[in-house]
Amino acid sequence: MDTSKRLEPALSMADRVYAVLHESIMSGEFPVGYRLRIRDLAALVGTSEMPVREAIRRLEEAGFAERVPHRGSVVKGLDLGELIHAYDVRLLVEVEATRLGAARITTEDIARMRDGxxxxxxxxxxxxxxxxxxxxxxxxxxxxxASGNPVLVNTVRTLWGQCRAYKTVGARAALDKPGDDALWRHQERLVTAVEAGDAEAAAAVTRESLASATDRIKAQLKERQLQK
Incomplete structure (x- = not known):
């Protein structure tokens, strides 16, 4: 690893370590199966073991690493089957969350969505x-x-964490295509539908957005397989 990679001091030490390790995984510098040894990584990034331990825990929660018996935490590969199962569940949960939220959202909340x-x-x-x-x-x-259901919201947030590695792959793929508006066009339509008070139209946009993201990530994973 290039230990000259040092991040902004405004970030916490754990945030800084996480960013460095995440970058190394996404760039392929840490390949699938690479052992994330706490002591070695602490020496590489020039910090104590505690923030490295926290960064690895966050990598595991986000799906970039996993614990393997007798090996500890290792860089996790992305699996097409897992992607499909995870996004099938996201589809069920988030379409309903959209429908419920759109029916109850306030004007102030819509303004926050526009700003977002x-x-x-x-x-x-x-x-x-x-x-x-x-x-x-x-x-x-x-x-x-806005749905008023905290259990539903927590379920969605858990799914987001589990899918973070896949979401990153899909977003990077879209960014690599100049002029591609895939990363914001669905959300623009979503906000418009919510502003219009059309919960069913909003739910349909969420369904379409997740289907599009799934297809984009699938294509990237298949391309990676062909390159091996």
Whole structure:
């Protein structure tokens, strides 16, 4: 690893370590199966073991790493079958969360969604995948929280965490295509439907958005398989 990679001091140490490890995984520097040894990584990034341990835990929660018996935490490969199962569940849960939220959302919440949409587009313009994913989830959280069902919202957030690695792959693929509006066009239509008070139209947009994301990630995973 290039230990010259040092991140902004405004971030916590665990955030900084997480960003470095995540970048190394996404770039292929840490390939599938690479052992994430806490002591070795602490020496590489120049920190104590505690923030490395926390960063690895977050990588596991986000689906970038997994624990293997007798080996500890290793870089996890992305599996097509897991993708399909996870996004099938997201489809069931998030379409209903959209329908319920759109029926109860306030004017103030819609304004927050509009602001979130602009932040998403800025992140796309900047080519910042992680910021884009964060802003996308913030926008959707406003809508889903309007449902008034905290269990539903927590379920969605758990699914987002489990799918983060797949979401990153899909977002990067879209960003690599100049002029591709796939990362924001569905959310723009979603906000418009919510503003119009059309819960069914909003639910249909969420269904279409998740189907499009699934197809995009599938294509990337298949391409990776062909390159091996």
């Amino acid at each position: 949409l602009e932040q998403m587009r800025r992140a796309v313009t900047d080519g910042d995948v992680m910021a884009y994913l964060d802003r996308d989830e913030d926008l959707l959280a406003v809508l889903y929280e």
